[in-house]
Amino acid sequence: MTERPLTQNIRADGASTFLADYEANGGYSGLRKAVSSMTPESCLDEVKNSRLRGRGGAGFPTGMKWSFVPMGEKAGPGHKYLIANADEMEPGTFKDRLILEQDPHQLLEGMMLAAFTIQADIAYVFLRGEYVLAAERLMQAIAECYEAGYLGDNILGSGYSLHLHLHRSAGRYICGEETALINALEGKRANPRPKPPFPQVAGLWGRPSIVNNVETLCNITHIITHGADWFQTLGRGEDSGTKLFGASGNVKNPGVWELPMGTPVREILEDHAGGMRDGYQLRGFLPGGGSTDFLVEQHLDLAMDYDVIGKAGSRMGTGTMIVLDDRNCPLGMVRNLSRFFAHESCGFCTPCRDGIPWVVQLLDRFEQGQATEDDIALLEEKAAFIGGIGNTHCALAPGAMEPVNSALKYFREDFERHITAGGCTYNGAAGRH
Amino acid sequence: MSDVIATLSPEEISEIEHEIALIPRRDGAAIDALLIVQKHRGWVSDESLRAIARLLEMSAEELDGIATFYNLIFRKPVGEQVILLCDSVSCWLRGCEQVKARLSERLGIGYGETTADGRYTLLPVPCLGACDRAPVMMVGDELHTHLDETDLSVLSPEGAAS
Ligand SMILES: Cc1cc2nc3c(=O)[nH]c(=O)nc-3n(C[C@H](O)[C@H](O)[C@H](O)COP(=O)(O)O)c2cc1C
Ligand code: SF4
Numbered sequence: 001m002t003e004r005p006l007t008q009n010i011r012a013d014g015a016s017t018f019l020a021d022y023e024a025n026g027g028y029s030g031l032r033k034a035v036s037s038m039t040p041e042s043c044l045d046e047v048k049n050s051r052l053r054g055r056g057g058a059g060f061p062t063g064m065k066w067s068f069v070p071m072g073e074k075a076g077p078g079h080k081y082l083i084a085n086a087d088e089m090e091p092g093t094f095k096d097r098l099i100l101e102q103d104p105h106q107l108l109e110g111m112m113l114a115a116f117t118i119q120a121d122i123a124y125v126f127l128r129g130e131y132v133l134a135a136e137r138l139m140q141a142i143a144e145c146y147e148a149g150y151l152g153d154n155i156l157g158s159g160y161s162l163h164l165h166l167h168r169s170a171g172r173y174i175c176g177e178e179t180a181l182i183n184a185l186e187g188k189r190a191n192p193r194p195k196p197p198f199p200q201v202a203g204l205w206g207r208p209s210i211v212n213n214v215e216t217l218c219n220i221t222h223i224i225t226h227g228a229d230w231f232q233t234l235g236r237g238e239d240s241g242t243k244l245f246g247a248s249g250n251v252k253n254p255g256v257w258e259l260p261m262g263t264p265v266r267e268i269l270e271d272h273a274g275g276m277r278d279g280y281q282l283r284g285f286l287p288g289g290g291s292t293d294f295l296v297e298q299h300l301d302l303a304m305d306y307d308v309i310g311k312a313g314s315r316m317g318t319g320t321m322i323v324l325d326d327r328n329c330p331l332g333m334v335r336n337l338s339r340f341f342a343h344e345s346c347g348f349c350t351p352c353r354d355g356i357p358w359v360v361q362l363l364d365r366f367e368q369g370q371a372t373e374d375d376i377a378l379l380e381e382k383a384a385f386i387g388g389i390g391n392t393h394c395a396l397a398p399g400a401m402e403p404v405n406s407a408l409k410y411f412r413e414d415f416e417r418h419i420t421a422g423g424c425t426y427n428g429a430a431g432r433h
Numbered sequence: 434m435s436d437v438i439a440t441l442s443p444e445e446i447s448e449i450e451h452e453i454a455l456i457p458r459r460d461g462a463a464i465d466a467l468l469i470v471q472k473h474r475g476w477v478s479d480e481s482l483r484a485i486a487r488l489l490e491m492s493a494e495e496l497d498g499i500a501t502f503y504n505l506i507f508r509k510p511v512g513e514q515v516i517l518l519c520d521s522v523s524c525w526l527r528g529c530e531q532v533k534a535r536l537s538e539r540l541g542i543g544y545g546e547t548t549a550d551g552r553y554t555l556l557p558v559p560c561l562g563a564c565d566r567a568p569v570m571m572v573g574d575e576l577h578t579h580l581d582e583t584d585l586s587v588l589s590p591e592g593a594a595s
């Protein structure tokens with residue numbers, strides 16, 4: 001059994017693993033096992049016992065999430081839905097792309113198993129529009145599955161039926177938020193919905209629905225195939241399984257690697273990413289995408305486990321790190337992120353719609369040398385309010401403020417220097433400032 | 434009424450009807466329908482918008498609210514190819530602002546503009562999910578990685594993408 005299940009079919013040449021190769025490497029044995037010798041209940045138990053946590057950013061336990069789906073008669077008449085969240089628009093996140101382009105069947109098998117567990121009869125891949133190559137390869141893989149009898153009516157003679165469709169998004173970061181995604185699938189503006197009701201009970205078209213991240217669903221394939229006990233042995237620390245970790249920025253060897261959960265940050269940044277590029281020093285890093293708090297050098301020996309990173313004041317997020325170096329301005333980086341969030345706000349609530357552009361304007365003042373001491377306090381106040389849990393309708397705004405708040409904490413002297421020096425003194429990677 | 438719809442081609446209508454057949458409500462196909470028309474015409478004109486709205490049995494105003502919400506639905510004409518230049522954080526750390534400056538200079542256009550010859554429209558795009566190969570952009574359906582402002586040979590001298 002492999003210790004790197006998620007990437008076992010990833011080839012050096014970047015080509016995709018299609019059905020014949022996927023099956024030759026043990027593919028669809030999990031699906032065969034589930035429909036022939038398991039029940040939805042036993043599948044759910046396996047997923048619960050695996051202690052798998054969602055890889056989409058929030059780290060919610062997958063088995064628990066699924067257990068809220070009404071089963072049998074309780075579900076009432078109509079469809080149930082399983083949706084793969086392949087929106088991947090979190091800045092600095094590039095892990096799902098790898099699987100979508102190079103091993104689409106791994107995702108499809110995971111979706112089939114998840115759908116079987118909650119007894120969904122319709123599944124969607126919600127794919128960001130710019131992933132053109134992934135769309136082509138998914139379409140081919142889906143067609144292969146219908147041909148082979150893995151999708152459609154009466155799958156492998158089991159009596160279970162599942163239809164799977166690809167939806168290509170028209171593009172907005174907020175579509176990745178699961179209730180906004182459901183609105184987008186219904187053809188509407190992608191504003192998040194109030195919760196409750198939770199999608200597990202009333203999601204797409206008002207019916208029970210599960211939305212999971214691509215990587216989460218891929219893990220299901222291996223958990224059902226090899227069992228929860230095996231999955232638990234893969235992690236190095238508290239959490240089970242492996243993770244697609246990544247690093248971008250001015251490191252020598254940016255990339256994405258499948259490593260055990262609990263791998264120390266230092267190992268990822270030094271052994272896999274090769275350390276900093278020559279002439280660059282590490283200032284800090286966002287451990288899991290653009291909406292996580294900065295961590296700094298003192299955190300390098302922390303294990304990449306959900307609770308360990310949480311206790312250090314940040315979040316695992318998507319596990320793809322963005323590394324800040326000493327030649328790029330921390331304020332500039334935060335300003336770039338804040339602009340992104342301001343642009344991508346769905347506009348539904350005022351603190352997010354009006355507040356994030358305000359933060360951008362404040363950061364502009366620092367950049368242009370017009371800021372005073374009072375502006376640091378103002379920025380702190382605004383960021384705390386916009387980021388306050390419960391002050392906005394969804395997690396976009398709190399996420400947007402995580403890099404701002406943590407930059408104020410770790411890079412305070414840079415804010416001060418922008419005031420005393422009358423603007424930005426950095427001469428970025430390519431002379432940006 | 435059917436005159437309005439008839440401004441759509443039979444092919445467009447049949448592709449849209451195919452999407453409608455998969456879901457419980459006609460207006461649920463709004464985004465797919467907009468993308469289908471855009472695939473055929475490059476953008477969504479007011480006339481197309483009204484026709485799609487009729488076909489989906491919804492108001493043109495509501496449909497426009499949906500069309501303008503999404504980054505990849507174009508309500509103005511665009512060039513033969515749309516350049517989507519990533520301006521998010523990992524590309525920023527690797528110098529996307531220099532690439533932008535050089536691209537703009539080379540094409541003679543800023544964000545949201547189309548070259549005089551109608552070849553290219555330049556737009557910023559949120560993180561393209563290729564951060565290990567930053568800076569990156571898409572030219573039409575093609576992803577171009579490791580961009581360097583001193584070498585924009587992906588755009589051939591005549592302006593055509595190679
Ligand atoms: C603004 C915003 C954007 C999000 N974007 C994504 C995304 O692109 N992909 C993703 O899997 N989850 C995204 N999420 C998280 C989803 O809402 C949801 O928690 C996730 O898909 C659940 O999957 P998981 O339990 O497998 O992690 C986003 C959340 C927010 C608030
Ligand atoms: S927090 Fe922002 S993105 Fe989320 S619902 Fe409010 S306005 Fe929309």
